[in-house]
């Protein structure tokens with residue numbers, strides 16, 4: 070090109086002797102056009118990819134700029150990356166939730182799975198990246214408690230670029246254990262090296278078989294439990310059931326075996342789930358205390374960033390989620406995310422989270438507080454933390 074321009078004659082110098090042709094664009098313009106074309110191709114590919122119905126959860130955009138994550142990787146799973154045992158460590162038996170006669174699967178389940186609060190709905194851009202990485206068994210699980218604030222914790226954690234979580238509740242260790250670990254792993258989103266795979270199923274905390282089953286998957290699994298004042302939790306649980314079956318008896322009548330005698334019905338799931346010390350005992354037979362983190366459901370509402378700070382430390386994650394990520398939504402009366410994972414838009418939890426509770430007789434609430442007090446004290450001792458419910 071340079072020669073042509075600097076030479077004595079060019080085709081432009083001889084009008085009429087050659088067919089008229091548009092001049093070739095100068096090099097910088099051509100480079101820009103090529104770049105523009107490449108960008109257009111990438112955009113088109115991403116668009117087509119996201120329209121193809123791929124629902125696998127995928128790393129968010131932040132992933133691109135988050136630097137090395139290997140430094141924050143949790144202990145490796147016994148099964149290793151990409152190679153989980155697909156056979157069950159022992160034959161699957163139906164899972165038992167709580168004491169005999171005390172619980173039905175429905176009572177312990179959050180019922181979220183029927184209308185997941187946060188289905189996997191990756192943005193087109195995150196879908197684009199979902200092809201990379203591999204599916205791993207979770208290294209950390211939110212095991213409970215139902216109505217403790219488990220959805221809030223998972224949604225907040227998903228903002229972290231090193232956390233990838235399945236949106237709906239898998240219920241593997243209580244309801245689908247016979248499907249095998251390969252089935253379970255397949256539910257998980259793809260992760261890159263150093264990213265943590267997570268799920269939440271609050272009924273695990275009260276499922277007898279869950280501790281042994283999770284430990285058989287990996288002894289290193291980190292367990293998170295969001296706990297909330299058991300009395301408020303019971304009312305929240307009841308509120309959920311009432312919303313589905315408005316004809317159920319009153320909270321006051323369900324809470325007692327004999328109301329006049331003040332005999333609390335601890336077989337009622339709404340009551341029994343709140344006996345945290347008893348459930349925790351079973352977990353401690355399979356996991357060392359250092360592998361469990363108890364998140365305060367109350368503090369998660371009051372100071373989400375503070376509680377998320379503890380959680381990030383526990384998971385070995387860089388402290389990225391901070392005050393900057395939250396705002397208090399006056400209408401909802403709860404903290405919400407300024408930018409949700411995937412969409413980048415402000416996001417509050419759905420209307421089944423943070424709903425008003427029916428008014429409960431004050432005397433009944435006081436009796437329940439007395440009932441729970443010794444269990445709460447024991448729980449404070451076991452965890453080394455006073456949650457201030459008394």
Ligand SMILES: Nc1ncnc2c1ncn2[C@@H]1O[C@H](COP(=O)(O)OS(=O)(=O)O)[C@@H](OP(=O)(O)O)[C@H]1O
Pocket residue numbers: 178179180181214215216217218219220221271304305306308366369370403404405417418421422423424
């Ligand atoms: N930020 C934010 N927004 C909305 N709600 C919040 C939030 N943080 C905690 N909570 C509390 O979470 C309670 C529901 O708990 P879970 O998500 O564990 O419920 S479930 O077991 O999965 O059904 C829910 O209980 P209710 O208030 O009874 O609806 C909330 O009090």
